[in-house]
Every structure is written in C-alpha cells, then in structure tokens.
Amino acid sequence: MIENPQAVIRKFQKRDREEVRRISCATALVGKPSSIFFAGDELFADCLTLYFTDYEPESCFVAEWRGKVVGYIIGAKDASRIGRKDFLFRILLKTIASAALLKPKNLLFIWHCLMSFFKREFSEPGFSQDYPATLHINVHEDSRGLKIGAGLIGAYLEYLKEEGVRGVHFATMSERASGFFSQQGFELLYKGKRSYFRYILHHDLPLYIYGKRLS
Numbered sequence: 001m002i003e004n005p006q007a008v009i010r011k012f013q014k015r016d017r018e019e020v021r022r023i024s025c026a027t028a029l030v031g032k033p034s035s036i037f038f039a040g041d042e043l044f045a046d047c048l049t050l051y052f053t054d055y056e057p058e059s060c061f062v063a064e065w066r067g068k069v070v071g072y073i074i075g076a077k078d079a080s081r082i083g084r085k086d087f088l089f090r091i092l093l094k095t096i097a098s099a100a101l102l103k104p105k106n107l108l109f110i111w112h113c114l115m116s117f118f119k120r121e122f123s124e125p126g127f128s129q130d131y132p133a134t135l136h137i138n139v140h141e142d143s144r145g146l147k148i149g150a151g152l153i154g155a156y157l158e159y160l161k162e163e164g165v166r167g168v169h170f171a172t173m174s175e176r177a178s179g180f181f182s183q184q185g186f187e188l189l190y191k192g193k194r195s196y197f198r199y200i201l202h203h204d205l206p207l208y209i210y211g212k213r214l215s
C-alpha cells in the first residue's frame with residue numbers, strides 16, 4: 001500500500017538552499033553521489049543549482065515531509081537565461097578559487113566530457129522556441145513513489161501557466177525517470193546518448209529530452 005505522505009509542496013525559500021544543494025549532489029549520477037566523479041560538492045552544487053536558487057528563486061518549489069525538505073523542482077521560465085554572463089562569470093571565479101581544475105578526478109571527468117563533445121553528443125536540436133522554460137526535479141531516494149514528484153510537477157506547471165509561459169522542456173539521463181515523465185504527460189522530443197560516464201558505469205547513458213506545451 002502506498003502511504004499518503006501528506007507532503008507539503010510550497011515555494012522555495014532561502015532557508016531551503018542548503019538542502020536543495022545537498023540533494024542535488026547526493027543524486028547527481030543517476031541516483032548516485034557526485035563525489036564518485038567530481039571532487040568538490042560546493043562547486044558541483046553551484047553548477048547544478050546556483051542559477052535557479054539565486055537568480056530565479058520564484059520559479060523553484062520544494063516538497064516538505066515531516067518537517068524536512070525531501071525533494072525539489074528548480075526551474076527557469078526562459079532556459080536561455082541560464083547562460084547569462086554574470087552567472088557564468090561567478091561559476092568561473094568559484095572554479096578558480098576552489099582549484100577544482102587541479103584535482104585529478106575532475107580533470108578525468110572534464111576529459112571524458114570533452115571526448116563526448118568531440119563525438120558531437122552535445123549537438124542535440126534546440127527546443128527553446130516552442131518550450132522556453134526548463135526544470136530539474138529530484139526527490140530523495142527514501143521518499144520516492146509517494147506522489148511527491150507528481151505534486152512538484154503539478155505546482156510548477158501551474159506556476160508556468162499563470163506566468164503565460166508557452167512550454168517547458170528538459171533533459172534527463174535516467175531511464176527510470178523517463179517512465180515518470182511520460183506518465184506526467186510529457187512528450188519525448190529527442191533521444192540521444194552520452195558516453196562520458198562510461199569510464200565509471202561501463203555503459204553509455206541515454207539522453208531523453210521531454211517537452212510539454214502549456215498554451
């Protein structure tokens with residue numbers, strides 16, 4: 001029987017920032033921690049969440065269960081804004097300050113990403129015209145299967161509609177999560193693959209891009 005968690009889905013607040021960052025690092029590699037392939041949780045969490053929590057917090061929601069944040073959806077109404085120069089500059093400064101590029105684990109990861117880039121694995125079509133918004137969703141492993149993910153998606157889509165956003169798209173490398181997104185009414189827009197984790201997982205990962213029109 002599925003327990004009704006009575007999770008509260010609410011807007012992100014500043015005090016949720018650390019927990020969002022912690023969950024993002026704990027589940028980065030298809031549910032496994034980022035420390036497997038990257039040394040430096042702070043910088044990794046910055047790359048994954050900083051734009052959303054610091055530049056567009058109004059587009060973020062968290063799920064609270066029994067007084068604890070157990071999941072989040074962090075979004076952007078216009079995905080192209082994630083490439084804004086002041087944000088990228090901040091990440092660059094933090095990269096230099098943390099000496100992340102001197103750590104062998106990180107160099108190995110960057111090397112494999114570069115190999116993927118040269119194999120043109122990053123050259124997927126752009127979907128921002130019809131689906132300008134984007135999202136990242138994560139529910140803590142212990143709290144999955146309790147309708148928390150569905151609640152977060154519902155709250156975020158409602159918000160985007162109120163804001164008059166035409167559509168939303170996002171990428172996932174999780175085969176398992178793809179079933180969830182189909183179930184939530186998202187359309188598969190593109191399927192590719194990513195090989196940059198093969199040196200750890202010994203297989204390629206699929207890359208799914210899902211989208212949903214909102215008007």
Ligand SMILES: CC(C)(COP(=O)(O)OP(=O)(O)OC[C@H]1O[C@@H](n2cnc3c(N)ncnc32)[C@H](O)[C@@H]1OP(=O)(O)O)[C@@H](O)C(=O)NCCC(=O)NCCS
Pocket residue numbers: 027031135136137138139140143144145146147148149150151170171172173174176177178179180183
């Ligand atoms: C994907 C994820 C957000 C789903 O959240 P969740 O809280 O576990 O899912 P829910 O309990 O809300 O499920 C809602 C519905 O989707 C279904 N569902 C959930 N996961 C599913 C899966 N992997 N495949 C098929 N259906 C799935 C549930 O059965 C439920 O269906 P029902 O309403 O008919 O009973 C969560 O598992 C997760 O955080 N995964 C890891 C992170 C990730 O991959 N994020 C995506 C990258 S952006």
